[in-house]
Structures are given as C-alpha cells and as structure tokens.
Amino acid sequence: GAVVSQHPSRVICKSGTSVKIECRSLDFQATTMFWYRQFPKKSLMLMATSNEGSKATYEQGVEKDKFLINHASLTLSTLTVTSAHPEDSSFYICSAGLAGGKTQYFGPGTRLLVL
Amino acid sequence: AQSVTQLGSHVSVSEGALVLLRCNYSSSVPPYLFWYVQYPNQGLQLLLKYTTGATLVKGINGFEAEFKKSETSFHLTKPSAHMSDAAEYFCAVGAKSGGGADGLTFGKGTHLIIQP
Numbered sequence: 001g002a003v004v005s006q007h008p009s010r011v012i013c014k015s016g017t018s019v020k021i022e023c024r025s026l027d028f029q030a031t032t033m034f035w036y037r038q039f040p041k042k043s044l045m046l047m048a049t050s051n052e053g054s055k056a057t058y059e060q061g062v063e064k065d066k067f068l069i070n071h072a073s074l075t076l077s078t079l080t081v082t083s084a085h086p087e088d089s090s091f092y093i094c095s096a097g098l099a100g101g102k103t104q105y106f107g108p109g110t111r112l113l114v115l
Numbered sequence: 116a117q118s119v120t121q122l123g124s125h126v127s128v129s130e131g132a133l134v135l136l137r138c139n140y141s142s143s144v145p146p147y148l149f150w151y152v153q154y155p156n157q158g159l160q161l162l163l164k165y166t167t168g169a170t171l172v173k174g175i176n177g178f179e180a181e182f183k184k185s186e187t188s189f190h191l192t193k194p195s196a197h198m199s200d201a202a203e204y205f206c207a208v209g210a211k212s213g214g215g216a217d218g219l220t221f222g223k224g225t226h227l228i229i230q231p
Binding site: 093 | 156159161166205218219223224
C-alpha cells in the first residue's frame with residue numbers, strides 16, 4: 001500500500017516552455033502533498049507543501065510564479081515549471097502523507113532537462 | 116528550525132561487516148525522524164521511522180536505528196552488510212506539530228559502498 005506515482009519520469013524541453021509534472025497517490029487519499037527538488041549528488045530540498053483545495057505554501061527562496069502547484073483532488077497534485085530555463089534542470093520528487101500520519105511516501109521522481 | 120547532519124558523505128564497508136551511518140539532528144520541537152534509501156535514478160524508500168514510544172526502531176532489510184535524545188542522534192545500523200545495500204541513505208527530520216505530515220528536512224546523504 002501507500003504507492004505514489006509521478007508522470008512523466010523523464011522530460012526534455014526547450015528553454016522558455018512550460019512543463020507539467022503529475023503526482024498521484026494510487027491507493028490512498030493524501031490530504032497533503034510535498035514537492036522536493038534534488039540536485040545531482042545533493043540532498044532533497046523542500047520546495048512547497050500543498051493541501052487539497054487550498055493554495056500551496058512555498059519555502060523561502062522558491063518562486064511561486066515559476067513553480068505553480070495545484071492540488072485539485074485528494075489523489076493528484078501537479079507541479080508546473082513555467083518558462084523553464086536550463087538552471088531548472090533537476091530531479092523533482094513528490095511525496096504524499098496519509099491523513100493524521102507523519103510518514104511521507106515518495107514518488108519515483110521526474111528528471112527534467114531544459115535545453 | 117530544524118537541521119540534519121550526516122557525518123561522512125561516503126562510507127565503505129566490507130560485505131558482512133557492520134554498517135553504521137551517523138545522523139545528528141537539531142529541532143526546536145520534539146522530532147519525528149526517518150531514514151530513507153535511494154537507489155540510482157529512483158525515488159526514496161522508507162527504511163524506518165521514529166515517532167513515539169520505543170527508541171530502538173527496526174526497519175526493512177535488517178536495518179535499525181536508535182533515537183537518543185540526549186545525543187540528538189538517530190544513527191542507522193545493520194549487523195551484516197550485503198552487496199544490495201549499496202545506495203544513498205538520507206536521514207530526515209520532521210516536526211511534531213499538528214496532526215498531519217510536515218515537510219521534511221533532509222541531511223546531505225551518505226553514499227554506502229559495499230566492498231566484496
């Protein structure tokens with residue numbers, strides 16, 4: 001149980017385009033989902049917390065207009081990287097938490113490469 | 116504010132030897148603590164967690180960790196390393212605030228190398 005999927009697993013796009021990444025909790029309802037970014041050989045950095053039906057809470061230094069997060073249902077959150085630039089290239093990982101629980105279940109990640 | 120320090124970006128042990136990965140944390144509130152493992156180009160898999168209760172927690176694949184409040188540590192151990200244990204290991208801390216999950220603060224990770 002507690003499976004989280006991400007789509008796509010890998011995406012290459014041109015600079016200036018927008019890319020949408022989906023995060024789904026497959027067998028549970030996630031009241032809270034999180035988006036992390038991982039640079040090569042580095043740790044994960046929390047970007048934002050999203051709660052179903054409300055605006056996401058962004059961490060300091062994360063541009064909310066660049067990284068648009070939508071949590072439209074209890075099983076789906078999306079991250080849209082707008083006007084992507086090469087410095088946005090990274091590994092983006094989402095996680096989801098069960099209601100009332102502290103454990104987060106992580107998706108397999110999406111590798112974004114902006115040319 | 117919370118932070119996690121993992122001592123040693125790389126740890127190398129022989130197959131069959133003891134694995135010890137160190138994690139120290141700082142937190143202004145009682146913490147929840149996690150160890151995750153990441154294989155190349157994959158997401159994170161939960162190894163074990165400490166929330167409340169017993170301070171020695173057992174996880175998957177023979178790993179265990181002990182929460183020591185006085186030392187602000189949560190070191191990960193495994194009695195006998197296996198080649199399949201080679202991976203990146205992350206210690207993470209979350210806050211005991213509210214009823215749901217909180218965004219986690221991760222350490223920089225420790226790359227575990229298993230020598231045959």
